[in-house]
Amino acid sequence: MLILRKLLVVRGARRALRYVLMLLAFAVVYALYTSFGGDSAGAAALRFSPLSALAAKNVPYVFYTALFEALAEHRPPAGPSHAADLADSECRLEGNYGLNDLDKLQQLSWHNLRHCYRVSDEQFAALRDSHAGFVRALDTTVLPRIDSLVDVGSRGIVTVGGARYSVLLLTMLAQLRNSGTTLPVEVFIPPSDEGDDEFCEKFAPSFNARCVRFSDILPPHLVSSLDVKSYQIKAMALVMSRFEHVLFLDADNFAMKDLDGVFDTEAYRDTGLVIWPDLWRRVTAPAWYDIANVSVDLDTRARYCYDDVSPVTRYQKQGADARAADSRVPFHDLRGTIMDPASESGQMLVDKRRHARTLLLALYYNIHGPAWYYRMFSQGTAGEGDKETFVSAAHALGLPYYQVRTPLAFDGFHHDTKAFQGLGLLQHDFQQDYALHARIQRQMQARHEEYARYDPGYNVEASFKEPFLKQNGPHRDVEVDVMFLHASFYKFDPWTLYDQDCFMTGKTHEHLRGYRNQRRYDFFDFELFNFRTLQRYLCNEDSAKNMRAFRYLDDKVSEEDWPRMCKYIDEHVRYLEQHPVEKEKH
Structure with missing residues (x-):
C-alpha cells in the first residue's frame, strides 16, 4: 500500500x-x-x-x-513420443510421391492416408478444442491489437539472417539488386544468432536492407525466454514485420527478374496470398481436416492433381468410389481439400492485414509443429517443416489463396561419380501463371464437349502440362518465366562449397559448371555472378574490402583455411569465365 x-x-x-x-x-x-x-x-x-x-x-x-x-x-496436448507410432498396420506410405507416380495413387487415397495418422479419441478432442480455442482467441483478444503493428501501404521483402544465413545473404541480396528489384528488405535475426555487426551495419544497408532483431520488437521478457528454432523463425518474422505487403524469401532464394511490381498484380490483389509448388504429392492426414473443422466431400472429385480445369469426366469414369479400399483417387483431388502438389515455402507473397489470421494460425502450427502439425501435414516426406503451415492456415480459415500451377523445374548437372545433382529449384512467375490458367479455363469452356469425354489414357503430364503449359516452342520448357531460383542444394556458403568439393568432378577433381539451364533465365550466368560476389566480399585483392567478421565463418574457417577457400573461389571464377554457356541457335 x-x-x-x-x-x-x-x-x-x-x-x-x-x-x-x-x-x-x-x-x-x-x-x-x-x-x-x-x-x-x-x-x-x-x-x-x-x-x-x-x-x-x-x-x-x-x-x-x-x-x-x-x-x-490453447496449446495442444503433449505429442507422441514417436510420430511414426500414429500409423497403424494398414498404412502403406513409401516415402515421397512424384506427380506422375501413377502406380502408387492408391496409397494417396483417403482410405490409406487415414491409416497413416490416427490419434486416439482423447487426443482428437484435445487437438480439435485447442485449435478452435486459438482461432476464437485471435478474433477476440489478439487481432484487435494488430493494426498498429503494420505500416499501412508499406511494401517490402522479409528474410531470415543470422549465423550461416547472413553469409548466404551476401549473394541473395546482391542478386536481388542485380535483378532490378528496389523493394526494401527486413532481415530478421533471432536472439541466438545476433552478433554479425559488420553485416548489419555495413553490408545490409548498402543493399537497402536492415537487420531487425527480435529484441527490437518483442518485450524483453519474451526475448529472454523465447525458444524458437529453425522453421518457427520464419513464421515469427512474418508476424513481426512492419510491412503490410510482404514477399518472403529464404536466404538461399534468388530473384531472377525485377520483383517491384508483384503487389500490383491481379493474382495478388484477388487473393492476398500466393503459394508456390513443391515437387511432391500432398500427404496431409485426413485427421487434420477434422481437427481444423474443414469440410471434405469424400464422394466428389474436383480435379486431377494440379489440373483443376479439365472436366472431371475427362479422367474419371462415373460411379468411382473415392472411399473404397481399392480407390485410386488421391485424397487431395477431392472437393474441400488443398490441391496438389505440396507447397514449397522458400518464397511467398502475403497481404498482412488481409491475412493476419492466416499468419497467426500458421505461427500456432509452427510453435506446435514439432509435437504435432509438421508430421500431420507432411507425414515424414521431403522438406517436412513449415512448408504446409501457411496454405493450411488459410484453407482452415476459408481465406483466399492462389497456388501456382506451373510445376517447378530444376537446374543442375549429372556428376561423374554421383547421381544427378539438382542444385536449384526454378519457381515461375505467378502472374503469368495466373493469366495462363484463366486462358486455359476459357479454352476448356469453349471446347467443353470435346474435353468432357472420358480419356482412359489421361495423364496430367501428357494430357495437361504438355499441351497447355508448353506452348512457346522448343526452346522453352514452359510458357511462364522463371521468377525465383531456390538454391536449396549446394547453397552459396563459401566454406561448405570449398570443404565438400562442390562444382568439381569426382574422378579428376576438376572444376565444372553446375547451373546449365540458363536458357530459362535469358542466359544470365547465375553461377558466375554468385562466385564473383563471394570473391568480391570475402576474397578481394584489397584486403580492406573483405568481410570476415561473420560468426559462422569464424567458427568454420581457420586462418590456414581462409586462403585455401579463396583459392577455390578464384579458380572457379576463372573456370566459369573461360567456359561460358553457348546460347542456342534459333
Missing part, C-alpha cells in the same frame, strides 16, 4: 491505477504460463517471465503478450 500511496501522490490516480492493473495483468499471465508444463516441443517457446516487461519502452508488448498468452492457453 505504501507504493500505491506514493504513486497516487507523485503521478496521479489514473497513472497509478494503470500501473497496478499492469502488475496484476502480468501476474495473471505469469501464473497462466507456469501452469502449462507438459513435454510438448512448443512448451519451451512459450516460457517467459512477464513481470520484466514493465521495463520495456516503445515495444508493442500488449499485442505479443496477448498472442503468446493465446498460444499457451
Whole structure:
C-alpha cells in the first residue's frame, strides 16, 4: 500500500491505477504460463517471465503478450513420443510421391492416408478444442491489437539472417539488386544468432536492407525466454514485420527478374496470398481436416492433381468410389481439400492485414509443429517443416489463396561419380501463371464437349502440362518465366562449397559448371555472378574490402583455411569465365 500511496501522490490516480492493473495483468499471465508444463516441443517457446516487461519502452508488448498468452492457453496436448507410432498396420506410405507416380495413387487415397495418422479419441478432442480455442482467441483478444503493428501501404521483402544465413545473404541480396528489384528488405535475426555487426551495419544497408532483431520488437521478457528454432523463425518474422505487403524469401532464394511490381498484380490483389509448388504429392492426414473443422466431400472429385480445369469426366469414369479400399483417387483431388502438389515455402507473397489470421494460425502450427502439425501435414516426406503451415492456415480459415500451377523445374548437372545433382529449384512467375490458367479455363469452356469425354489414357503430364503449359516452342520448357531460383542444394556458403568439393568432378577433381539451364533465365550466368560476389566480399585483392567478421565463418574457417577457400573461389571464377554457356541457335 505504501507504493500505491506514493504513486497516487507523485503521478496521479489514473497513472497509478494503470500501473497496478499492469502488475496484476502480468501476474495473471505469469501464473497462466507456469501452469502449462507438459513435454510438448512448443512448451519451451512459450516460457517467459512477464513481470520484466514493465521495463520495456516503445515495444508493442500488449499485442505479443496477448498472442503468446493465446498460444499457451490453447496449446495442444503433449505429442507422441514417436510420430511414426500414429500409423497403424494398414498404412502403406513409401516415402515421397512424384506427380506422375501413377502406380502408387492408391496409397494417396483417403482410405490409406487415414491409416497413416490416427490419434486416439482423447487426443482428437484435445487437438480439435485447442485449435478452435486459438482461432476464437485471435478474433477476440489478439487481432484487435494488430493494426498498429503494420505500416499501412508499406511494401517490402522479409528474410531470415543470422549465423550461416547472413553469409548466404551476401549473394541473395546482391542478386536481388542485380535483378532490378528496389523493394526494401527486413532481415530478421533471432536472439541466438545476433552478433554479425559488420553485416548489419555495413553490408545490409548498402543493399537497402536492415537487420531487425527480435529484441527490437518483442518485450524483453519474451526475448529472454523465447525458444524458437529453425522453421518457427520464419513464421515469427512474418508476424513481426512492419510491412503490410510482404514477399518472403529464404536466404538461399534468388530473384531472377525485377520483383517491384508483384503487389500490383491481379493474382495478388484477388487473393492476398500466393503459394508456390513443391515437387511432391500432398500427404496431409485426413485427421487434420477434422481437427481444423474443414469440410471434405469424400464422394466428389474436383480435379486431377494440379489440373483443376479439365472436366472431371475427362479422367474419371462415373460411379468411382473415392472411399473404397481399392480407390485410386488421391485424397487431395477431392472437393474441400488443398490441391496438389505440396507447397514449397522458400518464397511467398502475403497481404498482412488481409491475412493476419492466416499468419497467426500458421505461427500456432509452427510453435506446435514439432509435437504435432509438421508430421500431420507432411507425414515424414521431403522438406517436412513449415512448408504446409501457411496454405493450411488459410484453407482452415476459408481465406483466399492462389497456388501456382506451373510445376517447378530444376537446374543442375549429372556428376561423374554421383547421381544427378539438382542444385536449384526454378519457381515461375505467378502472374503469368495466373493469366495462363484463366486462358486455359476459357479454352476448356469453349471446347467443353470435346474435353468432357472420358480419356482412359489421361495423364496430367501428357494430357495437361504438355499441351497447355508448353506452348512457346522448343526452346522453352514452359510458357511462364522463371521468377525465383531456390538454391536449396549446394547453397552459396563459401566454406561448405570449398570443404565438400562442390562444382568439381569426382574422378579428376576438376572444376565444372553446375547451373546449365540458363536458357530459362535469358542466359544470365547465375553461377558466375554468385562466385564473383563471394570473391568480391570475402576474397578481394584489397584486403580492406573483405568481410570476415561473420560468426559462422569464424567458427568454420581457420586462418590456414581462409586462403585455401579463396583459392577455390578464384579458380572457379576463372573456370566459369573461360567456359561460358553457348546460347542456342534459333
